[in-house]
Amino acid sequence: MFRLFSLIFSIAGATCAGIGVVIALVIGQDTLQPILAWAAAGSVVGLIASWVVAKMILANEAA
Template identity: 50%
Template sequence: MNRLAGILFSLISTTLMGTAVVVALTMGKDTLQPILIAAAIGFVVSIPVTWFVTKKILEEFS
């Protein structure tokens, strides 16, 4: 599970962080602090998302 979770985390975290940054920029928050906060929120949210996706994949193929 750890290897799969690591691979998925690298993909999910960059996707969610990038999405959060795009949302922040779309809202007109174009200074450094809101962009870093959005990236941090995307990073934190990606941890449980990765766990959930990994768990569902392992349940499907077990």
């Protein structure tokens, strides 16, 4: 489970963090603190999404 989760997170985490940075810049927050906060929030979303996707893949594999 952890290997699959790590593989998915390496892609989804970076993608969601990048989306968070883009959101911060689009809404006009162009200083360091808001950009880092949005990137961290995106990374958390990527973490949760990776966990759910890995769990769903393993559940379908076992069935």
